[in-house]
Amino acid sequence: MNCSCDEVLAMLHAFVDDEADESQCAQIRAHMAECAECDEIVVSQRSFKALLARACGCEEAPPSLRERVSMTRIRVEVTNAVPDDRRPDDGSSSPDDGPC
Numbered sequence: 001m002n003c004s005c006d007e008v009l010a011m012l013h014a015f016v017d018d019e020a021d022e023s024q025c026a027q028i029r030a031h032m033a034e035c036a037e038c039d040e041i042v043v044s045q046r047s048f049k050a051l052l053a054r055a056c057g058c059e060e061a062p063p064s065l066r067e068r069v070s071m072t073r074i075r076v077e078v079t080n081a082v083p084d085d086r087r088p089d090d091g092s093s094s095p096d097d098g099p100c
């Protein structure tokens with residue numbers, strides 16, 4: 001019931017997402033017991049996923065932050081009435097502002 005590292009990696013996402021079936025989970029666990037590398041990968045994937053879930057779990061922060069950013073941009077635009085050479089999206093609209 002030994003599977004290769006490649007097979008484990010192919011099932012990794014399903015396993016981490018709890019979408020793998022019993023036999024897949026059993027294969028991965030058996031492999032993890034013998035392969036420290038894959039064990040580490042699974043553990044780190046799990047904690048990464050948990051971290052992501054926690055970061056995106058706070059539903060309030062990203063939209064309000066985005067709202068504040070766009071309000072600031074509008075205000076800057078209005079008060080300065082900037083011409084085209086000073087675009088307000090310069091540096092203020094990084095993709096980090098959005099949720100995830």
Ligand SMILES: [Zn+2]
Pocket residue numbers: 004005008031035037038039
């Ligand atoms: Zn392995």
